[in-house]
Amino acid sequence: MSDRILTKHWGEPDSYTLAGYERIGGYKTAPEAFKRTPDDIVAEVTKGNLRGRGGAGFSTGMKWSFVRKEKATPKYLVINADEGEPGTFKDRYVLELDPHRFIEGCIIGAYALDCHAVYVYCRGEFEPGPITRLKAAITEARARGYLGPSVFGTGYAIEMHVHRGAGAYICGEETALLESLEGKKGFPRLKPPFPANAGLFGKPTAVNNVETLANIPTILQMGGDAYHALGCPKNGGTRLFCMSGHLVKPGVVEAPMGATFRELIYDRCGGIPGGKKLKAIIPGGSSSAVLSADQVDLKSDFDTLKGAKTMAGSGGVIVLDETVDMAWALYNVTKFYAHESCGQCTPCREGTGWAARLLKKLVDGRGEKGDVDLIYNIARQGEQRTICALFDGAAMPLKSYIEKFRADFDSKVKA
Amino acid sequence: MVASPFNPEQQARFDAELEAALARFPPERSQAALLPALHAAQRELGWLSTETLSYVATRLKLWSTRVREVAAFYTLFRLKPVGTNHLQICTNLSCALLGGEKLLEQACTRVGARPHEISADGKFSVEPVSCLASCGTAPAMQVNDRYFDEKLTPEKLDAIISELERVG
Numbered sequence: 001m002s003d004r005i006l007t008k009h010w011g012e013p014d015s016y017t018l019a020g021y022e023r024i025g026g027y028k029t030a031p032e033a034f035k036r037t038p039d040d041i042v043a044e045v046t047k048g049n050l051r052g053r054g055g056a057g058f059s060t061g062m063k064w065s066f067v068r069k070e071k072a073t074p075k076y077l078v079i080n081a082d083e084g085e086p087g088t089f090k091d092r093y094v095l096e097l098d099p100h101r102f103i104e105g106c107i108i109g110a111y112a113l114d115c116h117a118v119y120v121y122c123r124g125e126f127e128p129g130p131i132t133r134l135k136a137a138i139t140e141a142r143a144r145g146y147l148g149p150s151v152f153g154t155g156y157a158i159e160m161h162v163h164r165g166a167g168a169y170i171c172g173e174e175t176a177l178l179e180s181l182e183g184k185k186g187f188p189r190l191k192p193p194f195p196a197n198a199g200l201f202g203k204p205t206a207v208n209n210v211e212t213l214a215n216i217p218t219i220l221q222m223g224g225d226a227y228h229a230l231g232c233p234k235n236g237g238t239r240l241f242c243m244s245g246h247l248v249k250p251g252v253v254e255a256p257m258g259a260t261f262r263e264l265i266y267d268r269c270g271g272i273p274g275g276k277k278l279k280a281i282i283p284g285g286s287s288s289a290v291l292s293a294d295q296v297d298l299k300s301d302f303d304t305l306k307g308a309k310t311m312a313g314s315g316g317v318i319v320l321d322e323t324v325d326m327a328w329a330l331y332n333v334t335k336f337y338a339h340e341s342c343g344q345c346t347p348c349r350e351g352t353g354w355a356a357r358l359l360k361k362l363v364d365g366r367g368e369k370g371d372v373d374l375i376y377n378i379a380r381q382g383e384q385r386t387i388c389a390l391f392d393g394a395a396m397p398l399k400s401y402i403e404k405f406r407a408d409f410d411s412k413v414k415a
Numbered sequence: 416m417v418a419s420p421f422n423p424e425q426q427a428r429f430d431a432e433l434e435a436a437l438a439r440f441p442p443e444r445s446q447a448a449l450l451p452a453l454h455a456a457q458r459e460l461g462w463l464s465t466e467t468l469s470y471v472a473t474r475l476k477l478w479s480t481r482v483r484e485v486a487a488f489y490t491l492f493r494l495k496p497v498g499t500n501h502l503q504i505c506t507n508l509s510c511a512l513l514g515g516e517k518l519l520e521q522a523c524t525r526v527g528a529r530p531h532e533i534s535a536d537g538k539f540s541v542e543p544v545s546c547l548a549s550c551g552t553a554p555a556m557q558v559n560d561r562y563f564d565e566k567l568t569p570e571k572l573d574a575i576i577s578e579l580e581r582v583g
Contacts, residue, residue, distance in 0.1 A: 086507040089548040119439075124454075124491040125547055128560045161439040166450055166489030169545060183449035185488035201444055244509040244550035251551040286508055316550070318509055332511050336545060342488075 005218050005230075005238055006211065007254040010097045016133050018140040021100035027141075029217040030107045031152045041112040042068060045216065047224025049236035051257075053090075054080050054172075054209030055285065055313045057302035063206055066196035067113050070204035075115040077106065078181065078200055078207045081122040081130070082165055082172040085285035086336060087316030090240035090252050091210035095122075095130035098214065099137035103160065105213035107151060108220065110158045113206055118160045120210075121177050124167050135162050169340035173388045174207040176342065187344050188388035211240055211315075231257030235301040239315055243269045246276065246321040258301040265296065265319055276321040280405070284313025286333045287393030289400035290326075310396070326405035327412055330397060331359035337394035347382035348391035354378055355398055367413040375409075376402050417469045425459040433474060445475055449485055453492055462493040490545075498533045498540035500579045502526075503557045506543040509550035518554055518572055519543055525576055538580065 014020035021027065033041055046061025067075055083091040094102055106118050122131050138160050141147045149157045163181055165171050171180045175189035178200050199205025215237055219227045228236040235257035241264055244250045248270030255264060261281050265271060272278055278293040283300065289310035291298065298304060302312045320329065338352040355378045358371050379398035382391050402409055421429055429452075436451035452471050457463055463486055472479040486492045504510075504519045519541065523529055526539035533540045549555035549564035556563045556572070563575060 083548050084546060086546040087509050087550050088546070089550050092548040123548075124489070125544070125557065128557075128562055159439075163439075164450065164454055165491075166454070167491035167545070168489050180450065181447060182444065183446035183485065185485050201441065242550060244553060245512050250553070282508075318512075318550070320512065324512065329508060329512075332506070332508050336507055340545065 004254050006094065006098065006101070006214055006240055007252065010093070015097050016099055016137065018100055018137070018144065021098070021104075026100055026217075027104055027146055029220050030104050030111075030146070031154075033108045033220055034111060034152060034154045034156065038068065038112045038114060041108065041220065044224045045112075045219055048219040048227035049224075049231070049234055050212065050215055050219060050227070051235055051302055052209055053211035053215075053239065053315065055085065055287075055311075057312060060208065060212055063196060063208070064109070064113055066194070067204045067206045070197060072204055073114075074117065074203055075113055076200045076203055076205040077110050077113055077115050077118045078174075078178065078195075078205055079106065079118065079120040079210060079213060080172060080174060080177055080207055081120050081126070081210045082177060083126075083210070083314075084123055084169040084172045085287060085314040085316055086333070087242060087244055087282060087285050087318040088314040089242045089244075090315060092126060092130050093252050094210050094214050094240070095126070095134045099134045100141065101217060102134075102210055102214045103137055103141050103147070105216035106160060107146065107158055108216050109206070109208065109213055111151075111156060115206075116157050116159065118158065119163050119181060119200070120160065121163050121165060121171070121181055123171075124165045127164060131162060131164060138162065168342075169336075170342045170388070170390060173390065176388065177207065178205065185342075187342055188390075190387055232299065232301050234303055239300070241268075241300070242314070242316045243319070244316070245282075245319040246272050246324075247319050248273050255300075258299040258304070260297050260299055261291070261317070262296045264300065264317060269319075272319065272321050274321075276323065278319065279322045279324055280320040280326065280329075282316070282318035282320070282397075284311050285316035286318070286336065287311075287389075287396055288313045289396040290404060292404045310400070325363075326401050326408040327359065327362050330401040331356065331363050333397050334359055334394060337390065341390060341394075345386040345388075345391065348386045348394070351378045351382040351391060352394050355394070362409060362412040365412060365414075367409075369413055371413060372402060372406070372409045417466070417473045420456075420464065420467045420470055421459055429455050429459055446477060449475060449477070449482065450489075453482075453486055457492060462496045496533065498526075498528070499538050500540075500558055502539060502541045502576075503544035503547075504541070505545070505547045505549065505553070505555045507546040509546075510554040513553045513566075514569075515554040518556070518567060518569065521569055521572060522576065525573065539576075 050060040051057040171186040176186035180186040195205045241253045253268045281291040305312045334356045338356040343349045379395035383395040432455035436448035440447040469479045472482040506515045526534045528534040547555045552564045
């Protein structure tokens, strides 16, 4: 397909090697980028309307311009490769199958940010595959002089370091990630200051997602306007959708930003197995509010989904067929947030566990009158009252599953 | 000085990893090498005892309470021993929709250990794990440093455990 950029050579046996990447024109863009000014590069990325692929969908160019405005040095580029949002598995494939594209993006990003150290914070579970591949790729690139004291012979130094996390969902939150990188437990920081102003070691820091950086070489090659045109208004480029759940052909699908869920589910993933009917779609990782089957024609871009009171998030699309009991599904999801709450804020520490226990009661057939409303109220009263968005990520499913599939909950309450 | 928990070979590998980790950060930010140091220690010893945590603390000039606090926060750091084969089965939604929870039960029954416990022969431990980023090939399992993420089934799980039993 012509709209394939990030997945273009995933099928080739040596796609993860430097030779494999160079064969398709890799490492041609970064040396050209050094002939432009950093401000020019940031402007091009801004024009491309590249939105952060980790979850929040913030403009990458704007984030970089905030870091550029800061006077303090050194500046840092920190890559969030903590990919822990249930239903999300694209960054793992980028690192395993195409690490050099990501590295080239990091080289350009570091130059644009006037920074010389890039830290890639990878989730600990990635050790066997993605971390091993990424480390090998960095070694290859450094041996060739694409990283190190004089990148591409320009005299500009860039070192890339891989840092292994240790199993904590909260460390995908950017300030918790920075705490963890500094050798502490992953407690999110109060914002402001934002990482762009005071991030790693208190220095100006851009925290970007893996897939976001992998898009940078393409933006500079085709230009911001052409890249923007690949997607939809204000949402440039293509996106890696992580398609899982009840699908004939699950997996990572690259499609234009704004592809509809119908296209993703039925055209790209072969629909639902066994001819079953669609019941619900989780559009952007398990933290996003659930969509009902009649919303299947919605576009998947950040703005459309925000308008539909959910989010495009991490691109983790989980498809549920008609056999799924939504109370069971919500219990599964909420149990995860209860386990992963860092415990710093009371509404989250207590609320997630409380809601999970009530849901267990329902699922076990011990539900009592008032339980469903209580679960809903725990979510409503806790949201926006915590340091980070983990509780909001638990509240969105809690509220939306109950709003849209109330019958699945009420049917479990003893008369 | 707290005594080292390592034999000479382990010590050499640990020292090399610690040195490399420290070199990645500004000199005054040595605490940043804590997670790498704990990973390195656990790789050598299988788990992190109180003595090991104290030793890591000494090496990084940190309070041992600070090191314990960090080690206890992260689920991959094991503060008690695990089996030779540590089975981690994902039970998050994408895997659960396709049978992840049943596979966890099956594994526990088969090896004779409840979640987070070790089998009597010490060969196995089983635990549920958060999303392994294998949702497109769910359900997924990780055993030590190996992924088994090609759409695990009860039959495949049985065969994998048999194979692990055979090789020890």
